[in-house]
Amino acid sequence: MHIISRREWAFLALVFLYSFIPAVVGLIRLPELLGAPAIIPSNPRAVIDPLPITLHILGSSVFCLVGAVQFLPSLRRYRPALHRTLGRIVAAAGCISALTGLWMTVAYAFPDALQGPLLYAGRVTLSLAMVAFIAWAIVAIRSRKVAAHRAAMLRAYAIGQGASTQTALFLCAMAFFDTELQGFARDLLMVGAWTINLAIAELLIRRTFAARTSDAVI
Template sequence: MTDAARTPGGTMGLGLWVVLIFSVLIGLMSYRYLVPGGLGLAPDILANRFTKYGVLTLHAGFAATALILGPFQFIPALRRGRPRLHRRIGTAYVVCCLAAGAAGLVLSFGALTGPVSTAGFGLLAVAWLLTTGQAWRLAKARRFVEHERWMIRSFALTLAAVTLRAYLPFAFLSPFGYDDTYRAISFLAWVPNLIAAEVFLASRRPRSSPYPG
């Protein structure tokens, strides 16, 4: 986090709170997929060949939990003042991302809008698994500066759950048609997030470990 992120009135501090609020709201809304009959509340755009096997329920449940937990990993007061709690939340986040990513990879092959959507969501799942796995590996090796950078990348991909929902209305309104727009969204939901994360990381000043001890 930049110095601005460390001050209550800093721009990045405000941004973090905005991300936290949207993440928690979208995450809680996504738990409807865990309620019997909850899939019936999902728009047709989420239809998938593997939904009937429970893969979407599995993906939604773990992804929603990762989305809710993720922002708390970047709160400096929690990270520095409660390192044990930070590690526990981080472990839960990693487990949820890996489970949701594996389920998301399976779901990508069931996309009803064809191979472009399969590629978009499949690459998202693979990138999510790799960035999260790398973040976990670096934390275990106590390479915390690098760990934080990979966690930022991982959470940028977790936030695809938010940006996907921001783009979904355009699938219904787009002059290019529902299917073609959804194919574009399968990439737009996460590629700009990852680019933004890389720009942010490139702009940061080198500094020491953000973690105590």
């Protein structure tokens, strides 16, 4: 797409690289969930009830990868029809990702080492918040509140990208402690990753709002 600038291509490459491990690991697990031999270590919860995790992998991959394209100014400016079409796909994928995440949190039996009360509460709260942000984004754009639409989608995207930040933090923790975190420490790291993403999203929203306010004054 020649309308995309080099800076935007660099942004897409960075997001795709950041999303690589959770997206690829999830997609590699799909054949196992469909009955093929396991390529990576088996997940017993997924084998027993493969539907929610299959939908979650597909929804999350589309939301994180296609969703990144939606933030490109060039796409919105020169291909508004494509932006709207992709937006519908991304919104649906995001809701699938969030609702199946909630489904697995409530329905799967996690050992305490992998999910304690903190992580359980965080997953339930953020799954519902992600759906709420997407719903508000749809309402906002239908009311032509573009800034509110973009802010809501950025917050939803920050939640959806939680697995990428969690992966990065887990790799750092394993390098530092030379062991995999479990129990409360694991819960804290998982929730902390979402907190970091949402904090960055709020900074970007405030920075964008401040820049536009400054331009309006000038």
